[in-house]
Amino acid sequence: MTKVGHIYLIDDDESMRTSLCRMLKDVGYIVEDFSSAATFLEHSLPVAPAVILLDMQMPDMSGLDLQEKLLQFGRKTPIVFVSGQSHPHQIVKSLKQGAVDFLFKPFNLEDLLKAVADALEFDRRQLKRLSKEVETKKDYASLTPREKEVCYWLVTGLLNKDIAIKLGTTDATIKVHKARIMDKMNVESVQALVVKYLESNLENIQNN
Structure with a gap:
């Protein structure tokens, strides 16, 4: 059974992407995976509800850099960071900029699924608020x-x-x-x- 929710998985580690894709698809999510932040920016189309599972340390563009670009573009898909190692200031900055969770590798499936479910629920509420706001502005106009x-x-x-x-x-x-x-x-x-x-x-x- 397909769950309601779209997952963008961005990680330069191919074995990690393959493993996470399989696990997330097995529980019913639609998953799109990308080997770099640049590839994601070039090829992904915004859908909702969705969540971005984002590796922090990547060679071409860090997860933090991508988060900042998405903020500039006004793209509000919630982000869950996954990281093998990150400096405390990166973690703090990512959360201040709106990341909904931060998982350290290796993490267990239960923690991952909870983070994904929470982020998707956040995006559903966000979408509902946005739809309501658009309707209100239309009425006001x-x-x-x-x-x-x-x-x-x-x-x-x-x-x-x-x-x-x-x-x-x-x-x-x-x-x-x-x-x-x-x-x-x-x-x-x-x-x-x-x-x-x-x-x-x-x-x-x-x-x-």
């Missing part, structure tokens, strides 16, 4: 310029009458705008609107 203004002041906590004074209009007009905003943003309360607004960083869009 459907607001008129005036509705966006009213939305902003609602989120800051102003009452209808205060917003009316700020925008030089009437309380009744603000109520109409508010009703349309709630409908377009698919929320039933101002509290829910605030949560959506902040989670999706809509203030940055408003200010641009």
Whole structure:
């Protein structure tokens, strides 16, 4: 049975790649293996949920270098580092830059499978958040310029009458705008609107 999850395995040690590929495929994962970071960058296509099993020490480009390049590209596939030996500063830096786990060779299958499962679950949550954010931004884009203004002041906590004074209009007009905003943003309360607004960083869009 195929598990839901894609594994990119990057290691310059051919015997290690062969062994890990076999083990991971045996438990049902889809596995793509690469002998170098450069090959991965050139040939891999982003899918989700996925995890990158990444060797730290490689001749052409280290695992840390690849992690930094992926961050620059905005590619957020979670990374589990595997390493025979690494300096403490490499481990700390990789974790600070978002690696979800760090395994030392030789590691046992149970630890590997737990790290993979945790990383895939992280990517599922990440994908869900991203999809939700895209939908929220799409809803926000459907607001008129005036509705966006009213939305902003609602989120800051102003009452209808205060917003009316700020925008030089009437309380009744603000109520109409508010009703349309709630409908377009698919929320039933101002509290829910605030949560959506902040989670999706809509203030940055408003200010641009």
